[in-house]
Amino acid sequence: MPPTLKPAVTFSEKKELEASQLLRLFHQAPWAKDRTLDDAKDMLRHTDVALCAWDGDQLVGFGRVLTDFVYRATIWDVIVDKAYQKQGIGTEIVQRILAHPRLKKVELFWLCTRRPGFYEKLGFSSKEQTGMVWSRSKHSRLE
Numbered sequence: 001m002p003p004t005l006k007p008a009v010t011f012s013e014k015k016e017l018e019a020s021q022l023l024r025l026f027h028q029a030p031w032a033k034d035r036t037l038d039d040a041k042d043m044l045r046h047t048d049v050a051l052c053a054w055d056g057d058q059l060v061g062f063g064r065v066l067t068d069f070v071y072r073a074t075i076w077d078v079i080v081d082k083a084y085q086k087q088g089i090g091t092e093i094v095q096r097i098l099a100h101p102r103l104k105k106v107e108l109f110w111l112c113t114r115r116p117g118f119y120e121k122l123g124f125s126s127k128e129q130t131g132m133v134w135s136r137s138k139h140s141r142l143e
């Protein structure tokens with residue numbers, strides 16, 4: 001028997017992916033572990049650009065963009081399957097977003113992260129802008 005070769009990871013832009021595959025990834029991240037299938041489907045429907053990494057037909061990485069395609073774009077939910085991390089997949093997803101033909105006019109890309117080092121290597125800076133957040137869950141707790 002010849003050795004089983006692991007297929008190379010491939011990348012595609014695909015909004016019509018199975019939300020259940022995405023949920024499997026989300027459930028690996030503390031900030032997305034409570035997300036539900038219906039909400040993930042809604043989110044995909046309203047996402048402007050979605051970048052996927054695949055090992056065969058298994059989703060192993062994801063990142064998405066909300067944008068006006070001219071002035072501003074925000075990058076959300078960049079995530080790589082734990083078993084596939086530290087192989088350059090996350091970097092490739094972000095680079096493909098930044099180089100995306102439909103996003104080539106965008107002046108400023110924005111994101112929130114708990115991994116600033118990862119994004120600094122990709123050229124993002126936290127020095128020029130400050131962000132503020134209004135969180136529905138924190139406010140409903142105060143009511």
Ligand SMILES: CC(C)(COP(=O)(O)OP(=O)(O)OC[C@H]1O[C@@H](n2cnc3c(N)ncnc32)[C@H](O)[C@@H]1OP(=O)(O)O)[C@@H](O)C(=O)NCCC(=O)NCCS
Binds near residue numbers: 086113
């Ligand atoms: C953050 C995240 C998306 C990075 O994905 P990734 O595919 O592991 O990213 P990369 O492999 O491109 O880079 C990660 C690290 O591996 C290193 N690396 C890249 N290729 C490598 C290789 N072939 N061998 C060893 N290390 C490698 C990178 O230099 C980088 O180092 P750093 O940790 O010092 O920044 C991933 O860790 C993740 O999904 N984390 C959980 C979700 C999360 O926190 N997402 C951030 C959203 S804001």
